[in-house]
Amino acid sequence: MRTTIDLPDELFRKAKATAALRGVSLKDLFTDFVERCLETQPKRYGRTDPIPVVLTGSDSPLLSARTNAEIEAILDELEAK
Numbered sequence: 001m002r003t004t005i006d007l008p009d010e011l012f013r014k015a016k017a018t019a020a021l022r023g024v025s026l027k028d029l030f031t032d033f034v035e036r037c038l039e040t041q042p043k044r045y046g047r048t049d050p051i052p053v054v055l056t057g058s059d060s061p062l063l064s065a066r067t068n069a070e071i072e073a074i075l076d077e078l079e080a081k
Contacts, residue, residue, distance in 0.1 A: 015029060015030070
C-alpha cells in the first residue's frame, strides 16, 4: 500500500543515510522499523477491552470529551482493579 508521511528534514536525512549504509531502500527500512515497533509495543496499545464510556444527562452529549491522558488514567485504574 502506498502512503505519504511528513518527516522533519533532519530525520529524513538520517533515515536515508541509514538505509544507504544498510544497503536497503527507504521503503524496506521504514517497513522494518514499523514491524519491529508493532511487535514490541506495550500491552496497553493492544487492548481488546472496551474503552469506558461516561453517559451524561439527557440534555448533554452522550460522550464526555476526554483527553488521551485521561483515558489512559481510567484504563490504568481499571487494570489495577
